[in-house]
Amino acid sequence: MSEILLQIDGKEIRAKEGTTLLEAARSAGISIPTLCYHEKLEPFGGCRICLVELEMRGWTRLVVSCVYLVEQNLVVRTRSEKIDRIRKMILELLLAHAPDAFDLQDLAKEYGANRDRFEKEASFCIHCGLCVRYCAEVKKKNAVGFVDRGIRKEISFIPEIASRECWTCKECFPLCPTEALQAAYVLVEALAFPKSSSESASGNKEGDRPRI
Amino acid sequence: MDNERIDHIIDKHHSEPSSLIQVLLEIQAENHWLPREALERVAERLQVPKTRIQHIATFYKAFSLVPKGRHEIHICVGTACHVRGATRVLDTVQDLTGIKPGETDLDLKFSLQTVNCLGCCALGPVMDVDGKTHGKMAPSKTAEVLKNYE
């Protein structure tokens, strides 16, 4: 694999071919905010907060650094007036869903995002997709997935699979930036788990499950 | 819908996972909705995760996870029909049937759905009932059309 030479925020960086801009920046100590990125998962490109500015042949272009691969002689800027403005707007849009989400607070402060800019929305899922993707790609259990599209999109557990797998796993729980996932789990458990959980594969009995 | 019928449809598509949407479309066309048992059978035979079926069955407008009424009303709300007053036709049909788009009435008589362009724009506003296209609709004409359906 050949080595690529590029410039990020004025710094000369060497990276292996096939690396993303995000990985290249991070290994050089340059921080780019992310919400839907996880090193164990395929890049999603959904939150758009990792946008950076590329300069090529006099044109500037915004791309998501978690997907875009390094190129020879690329000139990249991770901060600019436009990038900051867009990141602020993205945060404000997400804060309308999850104003108290821990992972959003520092970023909100840094970019001056106003949590009250938009009226509060009912659902606090921000659709980073980390839970769905982790369960599909790492655990390969596919216990939780997306439902519907557009502004009606949600996450939902498959009751039969969740009742079997999730209690002993819960590896996706700490990934959720807003704890919407935990709420979805509690909901499906209360409403839709098959009645005889005493026969579940993990051997748990009804009484074994502590309250959340 | 029995498993034999479902298996027949799946076999036609050689049990290929990429034919998932085509298989579901055929089941939807024959059965008018997708029962849970049918989806489980499809997941098993095509070897696809249930989450993918869950996403597809809710992502695409053609599918219904609940039984439909005897008569399916589709009101076109494409731009050409909209400009000719489709919203008022939709409002009137909602009042007449008592249901909103995506719903079925309690007698399982009518199901109402909006559709984003049937390609019959010259006849706009268009209302399709059970595949029969009624063109040049107006709020005052909707009752006449729907009266004919039992």
Added chain:
Amino acid sequence: MNSRIMARINSPEELEKVRQEILSRRDPNTPCISICAGAGCIASGAGEVITAFKAEIEKQGLQADVDTKETGCPGFCERGPVVVIYPEEICYLQVKPEDVSEIVSQTIKEKKVIDRLVYVDPTTGEKAPRESDIPFYKNQERNIIGSNIKINPKSIEDYLAIGGYSALAKVLSGMTSEHVLEEVKKANLRGRGGGGFPAGSKWEGSRNAPGEIKYVIVNADEGDPGAFMDRALLEGNPHSILEGLTIGAYAIGSHEGYIYVRQEYPLAVENVNIAIKKAEEYGFLGKNILGSGFDFTVKVHQGAGAFVCGESTALMTALEGRAGEPRPKYIRSNIVGLWGRPSVLNNVETWANVPLIINKGADWFTQFGTERSKGTKIFSLVGKINNTGLVEVPMGITLRDIIFKIGGGIPGGKRFKAVQTGGPSGGCIPEELLDLQVGFDELTKAGSMMGSGGMIVMDEDTCMVDISRYFLDFLTDESCGKCVPCREGMRQMLKILNNITQGKGREGDIELLEELSETAIEASLCALGKSSPNPLLSTLRYFRDEYEAHIKGKKCPALSCKELIAYHIDPNKCQACMICLKKCPAEAIEGGKNRIHVIDEEKCTKCGTCFEVCPSRFGAVKKISGEPVPPPIPEEARTIVRESKQK
């Protein structure tokens, strides 16, 4: 239609023999009754007309002497069912089953034209009995859609009779794939689906990309509401698409093709499936096509009701059997596409142009159109227009000519306000730009885009704020929901626009809408999100005063937004005819015989029925916006005293 079962055609020479044989069986002087069987005319009752013709021909014992043909859509949808009688080309419009016996007796047997069924110019009163004299058709350049009325789409022999598959034969009997590619590049064929990307470059990229397996795909999703050009082509002349696709496959080295058709077009799905079967039978698809050694197969894949699947990466995701979410790819799909392999995806109309370019040459093709937009384009002219239908015109024609010369202008004597092009990704073009020459770049510069060809005409009764709300409502439903700028940005934009149209608009709303637009344009994952603010921004550019009226004056100047208008019966004009009173679904009108009608504003649901049904000679029902409704006149004043009839 009886076609004999043919043995496979194994060479271009054999094809010519078969074609001549078909033509020799057809006498051009035999009367042929061609009835449009496209979805639009069928919805207008063409099915019954077809049955009536068949029955009448049999009744009069004319089966041996007269042909009837159910054809593809010729585009004059406003006046369907359309019937054309060959060889004289007599065109009858809005034909009913009751007209059929007269047509057979008068026109077929006696060669007499039935005046009441022909086209009459609304201003001059001039009649145009022949198809080619009708102004709607005369002012078009119908290179592609002109064939539709001549063929039965379910018959491959009809397609062969008009010269079908001669381009494929030409390609496979001596053109190298490079030569084919060069011809398409020279023609400067730009994609007809919306992007306007040069097809030749796209093909070249795939041709040169590494990998043995490559795909060619027809995008027949046609999601733009109001656009139905692809429906007419796929329904009406499916073989032309197959021929173009096969030629493209040959040019790039692909052996597998897909046609992605929207399921809302069942007739198109049916006809293209029949066409594929017939093409396979005759040897135009499958192994060793026309003895050239080139193999190519095509599969049909139906859409399931998602506008976003018209976007190329989403379409390919759907072909793979997944939910149609676009992928954030920075490597174009002609290099890494379906299943990660080089894939050329083009629109139906783009593929339909290919046989023409091969048969007549790039030089012929480039004589139509402008410098940077070559060839013709089919537009669906719909909305507030007299001649609704499909029009094929050379690029460079003005919007004015399309709307007024061909389209016949606005019905009801109303004033033109704007024409919306490019579907939900496009914008509205106002009156002052009507002399704009239609082309990819010209439309983009005006704040809209060519899109797939939908042209929605709007008049003085159309509220432009409502139009941008309408498109945002559409897009929030159709967005895949993956990325924040589109999903969340449009969520908030729709809320604001709903408020504005309901009279709850506030200072600062427009500025916030513009900020959300910037985020969507710059940061969205795919073209749906990136272009979602276009309708809003173009209406703000040309109709800002309407937005301000809604926000500041709580007024809808077009008298359209329900919450901002009230219906009022002018007591000076009401003649107490009781029509509106009886038809009001909310029973909100008080009055009686000789008693002036009054609308109870509390009960009124603003359905507009009274406005619709009040006889035009009275014109008593008015819409009011931005000012208070006059209070009802006192009870005593409501009695109408009629002048006695005897003096």
